Amino acid sequence: MASFSSACRSLVRKLSRAPCSAQVQRSLLSTGISKEAVGYHVGGGPSYMRGTVFWEPGKPITIEEFHMPLPKAGEVLIRTKACGVCHSDLHVIKGELPFASPCVVGHEITGEVVEHGPNTDRGITRRFPIGTRVVGAFIMPCGSCHFCVKGQEDLCADFFAYNRAQGTLYDGKTRLFLRGNGKPVFMYSMGGLAEYCVVPANALAVLPDSLPYTESAILGCAVFTAYGAMRHAAELRAGDAVAVIGIGGVGSSCLQIARAFGASEIIAIDVQDEKLNNAKKLGATHTINAAKEDVIDKIKEITGGMGVDVAVEALGRPATFMQCANSVRDGGKAVMIGLAAAGSMGQVDINRLVRRQIKIIGSYGARARQDLPQVIKLAENGTFDLENAVSRKCTLEEAATAYEDLNRGQIVGRAVVEIM
Template identity: 80%
Template sequence: MRGAVFWEPNKPLTMEDFQMPRPKAGELLIKTKACGVCHSDLHVLKGDLPFSSPCVLGHELTGEVVEHGAHTDVSVTKRFPIGSHVVGAFIMPCGNCFFCVKGQEDLCEAFFSYNRAKGTLYDGETRLFLRNSGKPVYMYSMGGLAEYCVIPANALAKLPNSLPYSESAILGCAVFTAYGAMRHAADIRAGDSIAVIGVGGVGGSCIQIARAFGAAEIIAVDVLDEKLSNALGLGATHTVNASKEDVVDRIK
């Protein structure tokens, strides 16, 4: 297979040939259909966020299940049969650590100890190796900027066949983040009034989710009129341009 490899900061990615990655128990091999570029990927590319190299970036991913790892539990194979459309989450929870058991998968100890610190999955090994040399290549999350990737089943969700791959790739990152903010941090309920500061990918998703939760007033705050106009289309009831007026006074 082919994948885009990051070697060092501020250098172009290169397309390389890889051995076909093999999933292990509890993991699935996914044929990548779409993968976005997140700002955290750009932080790695610029050297602002240190990460093991060489590596494959990309975690805003949708794809199709093509293989189950040997000895994968039957509950997983039934949930994600071959051919299933799926979306991956950028945090890939182990499901077993202190935080995962508490339902705080975003703080998964294994994810940060292994994937973010070492570029591997939870056995301490990558699933990516260059075809000719066998050199290991590390994984930023699942390493989605490749034709295939290995993802733990805990980090996957079924994607309805009616949803397009490209537009849905953002679900596992910006929308995933926005849902956590709206449900678990802000605890938005029907009738609430909220202000969303900054309406990029995450902020725009916050607006849509708040609307789905029944928020009565959704105030979008940004410094660009174009983004504020877009926010109205996403469900904002009011907008405030912070470069032109006092945000606190206007919201009051």
């Protein structure tokens, strides 16, 4: 027994210094040797990667080394090219949304396919062969739960039960392990702020060669969320009047989607003139500085006293929740897409809600397999302006600073981290 254990340790040491094929690595796993101990190499490349780690609220984000993540059946290993900096990550970093830690945040990515999980369906490997350029959606549908079967992938039961509740993929396990001690690190969506990430194939769509990696990263969350809000929740029609409250990455994307769908008046509301000036480039026909003007009165003035057909709240604050609900016309739709600190409550006038048929609708995202390809087409044909939507590019080493600036309101549109 001692000689067998010694031989195993010797083999592991050799594997950690030399390329190891996925087939050999998997056979070793079957003997009980953990993947943390086996030097899993991708295509003869490195057996480890770098990624950002959020440890706990109030503690700095750091860059750590990880064992190369290993995809399982139906999953794809992506060499990450770019990852957007989103307010949803910031809510986790500030402790406003409960999430497993330590974790790797980052959930809107572009990248290149470098490996398929074992026993992955041939339809997936044909659709995403090695080398394919891809965009990843932050809602990663399992494809087989009650909601996915009904076509409501944005309500995927496994996504919420495993990823959002536990920080894992759908076998209840993370794919991320620290190189130094082998300890697990959890995943916010795919854990995109790392050099490689594992993504369920159902969350991927092909990125055309005509679109850049960096700017296209926002397609998987900021634009994806805006599309879901306008297409499914609001059911926006040509000629509708629209108000968007909060002109950050998602809010500014809502302006562009509203323009693409033929909205007549598009009203941007924020407290920063710089964001409002940028909103005019992205489709806003009117702007309101909420720090200087009464939002509801001004919207009524712009719409001839009626209110808008659709109002979108993209901040996640009780005060703007109420503004959103009160800015729609009779029979209008107030669509809430901004996440708030856990336990936050929004107020609404019950009698007006009932008598005037006000519709208040929550919308978290869109449907990856149906909607992400459509979102990509909007960017490919120039309907969605990616270049003006991204206001800052930074390196992996600068990611922590980008979140600090986002928290201070110093990022006008969307910041994107360029990784490889």
